[in-house]
Each structure stands twice: as structure tokens, then as C-alpha cells.
Amino acid sequence: MEAVFRELALRAGDVIMEIYEADDFDVKTKSDDSPVTAADEAADALISAGLRAAFPDVLLVTEEQSASHTQTADTFIIVDPLDGTKEFINRRGDFTVNIAFVENGVPTRGVVYAPARERLFYTNASGESVEEAGPFAKDKVGPQAKIAVSSPDNAALLVVASKSHRDQATDDYINKYSVSDMKSAGSSLKFCLIATGEADIYPRLGRTMEWDTAAGHAVLNGAGGAVIRFDDHTPLKYGKSEYANPFFIAHAPGVDLKRG
Missing domain, CATH: 3.40.190.80 (D-Maltodextrin-Binding Protein; domain 2)
Incomplete structure (x- = not known):
């Protein structure tokens, strides 16, 4: 599963960056007054097609397909093809592609790809999280480093x-x-x-x-x-x-x- 998520996130990132680096792009407003761009829609179409082909029996919920928001299941895949649309519009770079698998209310697999920041994070087959070093190739996984939370200092x-x-x-x-x-x-x-x-x-x-x-x-x-x-x-x-x-x-x- 993580291999499919990773490849689709990278492919979506390429589509997003092509639009991001263009001289101009259209911004529309959705019914909830949030912005949406051609990058959101193109990435959603690409990811959705790939996930439906790979996992036809798993419910797919995506931000850009409102019809999917009324469906419910204990196990599902959930996608935000371009999280941080305002960051994208303002060309600030902090936007991501997000694909996750939820089991019994818990997200157990996920990939977060920040194409403008060239950072790629995901959970591996063991459920551990890694950051892969770029440059990224869709057909070949690069060096991975296991990541772990800090030991916080509550005074700082x-x-x-x-x-x-x-x-x-x-x-x-x-x-x-x-x-x-x-x-x-x-x-x-x-x-x-x-x-x-x-x-x-x-x-x-x-x-x-x-x-x-x-x-x-x-x-x-x-x-x-x-x-x-x-x-x-x-x-x-x-x-x-x-x-x-x-x-x-x-x-x-x-x-x-x-x-x-």
C-alpha cells in the first residue's frame, strides 16, 4: 500500500509543481468559500484514478469530491490532493499532498509530500515512519531515515x-x-x-x-x-x-x- 501511496503522491506533486511554476493560474471559490485551483483538481483526478485502480474495494474519500463525503465505513482511504491551497496561491511553498489509510478510526498508513520543500514522509510496511531523501524517483525508493519524536523539555x-x-x-x-x-x-x-x-x-x-x-x-x-x-x-x-x-x-x- 505504501508503495502505491508514495508513487501517486510523487506523480501528483509533479502536476502541482507544473502549475505552481506557471506565470499565472486561476483560483476559484468553492461552496464553503475556500479556494480551489487547477492544481487541486488535477492532483485529485490523478490520485483518485490510481487509488481506485489499486484498491477498488476500499471506500475512497477525497476533499475535492463532495459526493464521497456522505459515505461511511470503518476502513477507508482519505485524500487531500493539495493541502495548504492558500500557501500554494501565495507561493509560500508550505503545501502538501496527503494520502492516508484509516482502520477502525485510526490512520495507520500515510504519505505527506511537500514538493516545493522537497520533503517526503510516509509510514512503511512495519508502520514506522520514515523520511526519504531526494531527489525522488517514482520507480526507485531513495535512502530512508527512520524518524522519531523528541524528548521534550517542558521548560523550553x-x-x-x-x-x-x-x-x-x-x-x-x-x-x-x-x-x-x-x-x-x-x-x-x-x-x-x-x-x-x-x-x-x-x-x-x-x-x-x-x-x-x-x-x-x-x-x-x-x-x-x-x-x-x-x-x-x-x-x-x-x-x-x-x-x-x-x-x-x-x-x-x-x-x-x-x-x-
Whole structure:
């Protein structure tokens, strides 16, 4: 499964970068007022076709196909073909391709590819998370390094927060911690920064959907981290109504978590 996810993510990344590097591209607005580009749509078509061919009996849920949002199953594949569309539009580079496999509410396999950053993260056949070194070839896997979360220093935590969705509530919560460094990042890269030990905690007090988080969540799980609900600190589960997430906290074990 990881080989198919990896190849499709890389192919989608090529399509996305071709549009990203063009002189101009159209931006449309969806019914929920969020932006969508030709890159979102082209990547979605490519990934969906590949996944349906490889896994015809598994439910496929994708951000760009609203008809898939009403279907439910315990086991499914969930895709955000271009997470961080605002980063893409503003040419800031922090956008990712996300493909995840969910079993019984838990994302167990995932790939996060940031083509403009040339970073590729995924879970391997053992469920461990790795970062592959580029340049990337679709037909040949490059050197892989197993990644693992940090051992946090609660007197000097490394925090990562959203670049496009930062608000006062998030800042108020972060201020409950002793912070030595604060990073801003777009898209699902925030999960991956915790997975590699580049950050310790990522609180999200805002609306997200499961396709935004599942692949990054899988990568973080495979690196020894966790994602919990903000309200009661129970594990974040998948397959919820309309695939909508509550507020959550992604973190490395050892962080002295605060209540909101």
C-alpha cells in the first residue's frame, strides 16, 4: 500500500509543481468559500484514478469530491490532493499532498509530500515512519531515515502553529507553556515537524477536516507521537460525521499538556 501511496503522491506533486511554476493560474471559490485551483483538481483526478485502480474495494474519500463525503465505513482511504491551497496561491511553498489509510478510526498508513520543500514522509510496511531523501524517483525508493519524536523539555518547548489560521485563542493556549521557539508552518507539515523532532507540540483551535489531518496523523503515530482532542484529551478518531474534526493537539509524548 505504501508503495502505491508514495508513487501517486510523487506523480501528483509533479502536476502541482507544473502549475505552481506557471506565470499565472486561476483560483476559484468553492461552496464553503475556500479556494480551489487547477492544481487541486488535477492532483485529485490523478490520485483518485490510481487509488481506485489499486484498491477498488476500499471506500475512497477525497476533499475535492463532495459526493464521497456522505459515505461511511470503518476502513477507508482519505485524500487531500493539495493541502495548504492558500500557501500554494501565495507561493509560500508550505503545501502538501496527503494520502492516508484509516482502520477502525485510526490512520495507520500515510504519505505527506511537500514538493516545493522537497520533503517526503510516509509510514512503511512495519508502520514506522520514515523520511526519504531526494531527489525522488517514482520507480526507485531513495535512502530512508527512520524518524522519531523528541524528548521534550517542558521548560523550553518547541511549538509549531498554523501560518494561515493563527488566532488569539491559539496564542492564549500556547501562552500556558514555557516556549523556547515558535515556528509557523502551513498544511500537514506541522505534524511532520513533530514527527522528526523539529517541534514538540501543535495545537489547532480551528476547523479542520479529516483529509487535512489523517496522513500527517499517521506519520506522527509512526514516529511515536499522538493527536488528541482539545476538549477531553482522548485520541482523535476518524470516520466522524461529515469527516469534520474537533479542535485538537498534536504532540510528542512527554509534553506536560495543559487544559484549554
